[in-house]
Amino acid sequence: xxxxxxxxxxxxxxxxxxxxxxxxxxxxxxxxxxxxxxxxxxxxxxxxxxxxxxxxxxxxxxxxxxxxxxxxxxxxxxxxxxx
Numbered sequence: 001x002x003x004x005x006x007x008x009x010x011x012x013x014x015x016x017x018x019x020x021x022x023x024x025x026x027x028x029x030x031x032x033x034x035x036x037x038x039x040x041x042x043x044x045x046x047x048x049x050x051x052x053x054x055x056x057x058x059x060x061x062x063x064x065x066x067x068x069x070x071x072x073x074x075x076x077x078x079x080x081x082x083x
């Protein structure tokens with residue numbers, strides 16, 4: 001069963017309360033999303049750590065309930081790091 005964009009956003013904000021989150025459905029199928037996540041808590045973290053923080057927020061749903069997630073992460077007022 002596909003995962004709703006609103007649920008992805010809710011889970012990320014639950015784990016990263018200061019995050020600005022934007023979600024795009026890449027194929028219109030509810031299975032392939034892109035997420036833009038801006039958070040001050042990302043400051044000083046490597047790109048891998050940034051992505052791990054978002055995947056942790058989703059609690060193991062990526063690859064299962066959420067088939068694919070393209071991530072763009074950044075600290076506010078900096079360039080976005082994309083996968």
